[in-house]
Amino acid sequence: MGWGDLGAFGEPSKETPNLDQMASEGMLFLDFYTASPLCSPSRAALLTGRLPVRNGFYTTNAHARNAYTPQDIVGGIPDSELLLPELLKKAGYISKIIGKWHLGHRPQFHPLKHGFDEWFGSPNCHFGPFDNRALPNIPVYRDWEMIGRYYEDFKIDLKTGEANLTQIYLQEALDFISKQQASQQPFFLYWAIDATHAPVYASKHFLGTSQRGLYGDAVREIDDSVGKILQHLQNLGISENTFVFFTSDNGAALISAPKQGGSNGRFLCGKQTTFEGGMREPAIAWWPGHIPAGGVSHQLGNVMDLFTTSLSLAGLQPPGDRQIDGIDLLPAILQGKLIDRPIFYYRGNEMMAVRVRLYKAHYWTWSNSWEEYSKGIDFCPGQNVSGVTTHIQEEHTKLPLLFHLGRDPGEKYPLSFASDEYERVMEQISVVVQQHKVTMVPGEPQLNVCDKAVM
């Protein structure tokens, strides 16, 4: 899902009344980022509070290469990483993941080995259908047990776009919440649906209801489901004890647009890129009685902050034995403070760009290769900013491309290298980048090796 997919963020069909209401009752984050322009690394970062380059969710097979966890990936989340649910146990939390795990599918990477108490969902995306011989269909798990496969036991009709997976995931969420409330046990629910990921689906009730086509139907179903989850919390009388955060793991996939991909609003490019369209996300915090209704925050936030913030809510400290990139957002959420911190934009093993306050410096630019592009794969359809959306990996480390995201959120007008502003700002940014680089200890890359045997 992209920044521009919600009514509250300016989607012209404005079809997300529940998420818009969530924002009007809570706090809208306008400058919130993911840790990677791709799914697996972003989710690993969310659960570890650490950049993918630290927690191993990257590859060194090629420079600045985006990598994720296909069916034949050998790697996954290392045991040495501490995941949010593992830590929350210390405060008595029961944790459940519903939906896509994406942090490895071999036995040692199973979510129940990394702190979750319950799981309903799949290790991978719902790609398929496959022949189920050379290539198996993606399995669906309940806890330790595989209970079926997508397309076989969990139907997805690619012709009509019909699948009731979001409804199943919704019911799982409502049931889990009810059970936890009944047993008076604090809980962490990671509702990791994958409904707007291609191939896009929606359940029958939502098919054909959106002005935006099938993708919009999927967004509407997510919106409706979030509304039902929030309502459920209110009905159970636990909304004032429950912190809810809505966001996405990467920008809308414009290569799949318009049928299978969404909108990044006026931001440049989409998923797979380190332009704003690839990494700036819709984000809403909700906690009635605590977060002032109708709040708007320009705090630079990141999915990794949800790790630290959740620990803070549970009265816990983040681990002290490792670098944690996520910060505690509670001062921003509860007191409206602005915490000065940079945002790093990585592709694989390379820091492509950095944002410091309103300025963003690109040290490397790349959309995709000419080879891919000439096959019709376009991460920036209809957008071409000369010298910015480059089809070769262009190095700017000596003289980074600098943008002011307030005046130019679309990254179209780099500042003049000769300007005083450029010199003054780059001086500050250089210090931030240097500090980041000298203290960077990359983790063992987990996404280097594929092997059909592990399927």
Added chain:
Amino acid sequence: MGWGDLGAFGEPSKETPNLDQMASEGMLFLDFYTASPLCSPSRAALLTGRLPVRNGFYTTNAHARNAYTPQDIVGGIPDSELLLPELLKKAGYISKIIGKWHLGHRPQFHPLKHGFDEWFGSPNCHFGPFDNRALPNIPVYRDWEMIGRYYEDFKIDLKTGEANLTQIYLQEALDFISKQQASQQPFFLYWAIDATHAPVYASKHFLGTSQRGLYGDAVREIDDSVGKILQHLQNLGISENTFVFFTSDNGAALISAPKQGGSNGRFLCGKQTTFEGGMREPAIAWWPGHIPAGGVSHQLGNVMDLFTTSLSLAGLQPPGDRQIDGIDLLPAILQGKLIDRPIFYYRGNEMMAVRVRLYKAHYWTWSNSWEEYSKGIDFCPGQNVSGVTTHIQEEHTKLPLLFHLGRDPGEKYPLSFASDEYERVMEQISVVVQQHKVTMVPGEPQLNVCDKAVM
């Protein structure tokens, strides 16, 4: 100002709290258009309820040429046109225009000759400073009398961007409203400020306050002023008797962006073009006690509708002796109805495109000429949709380019000519266009002749 310039429409800095509140207390129009991608014709259409090609605000000097009213224009609003303030007199309304008139500056075109009772402002944009010999600075009028000139008596500092014009216009508005309320006289106020037009200015209090630079400062000052006007209506106890509508006369001028031009959100191109970015406008209706708070409308609306709607509010009928293009929006505003009507996109003398429900068909495409483009004049910076943002006037009258604006608001993916959808939809649209063309009686073009003598 462009569709994307307000927080309520997804501007990422979200700096328009007053307009956003106006929307949350009133009704947001997401599919509202101007009648021309340029200022003068758009304003003529607003005040006559008629397309520029009917009321004469176009040129036949060249095909599809945008034309406006520079200082040496000979033409202006014809006496044969009936303007909104003229008609409102029948219901006892007193009318005032504050700001830019733009419908001709020769004596016969003076706003007080066309129904307005009061005027404070200028016949043209605040271009300048000029040498005031060969080329005079633009005059500022109070009613019949010229009281000074821009840059001379009404300062605009192009170096700092400082000018207190919006404050002067605001005070004029507040005073006029107070006076009318005191005399218990119904009023029509046309608050036609030109603050976001290049050269952009803001008053000292607002300079440097926006994340967006000087353009954002100007938007903030407008936002603040609108808030003060609405507050004034409430303080005087007449808000429930006063219908207020906020919109713009054309999309943001991307040729001037980012320093002197705003945002059209995710829409294609800007001012001067018939793509969505050139003609879809931010629009908010406000009328406490009548319009349900927080309303959102997908009614296809047009500035010309404000003519007919205003007459309707005053209990008057639009003139029956001529074609009126504006419709009465009250059923949409008060009862949430959707009235089926097309939107025509003109450049000069040519109908370039038409929107029917969610579909838009381009009969001609053009951004600007290669000659202009090669000089660096770009109406679509960073945007290039092959075969759509063409630099020659490309005719598609035999096989129009068809877009679905719900699935593809950015006009990037024309429907396949071979699809059933294309055939079905174009059949309906062709009827609409044919009806429009056979009944079209163009007015005498007013913008054909320039003559330095008339300055």
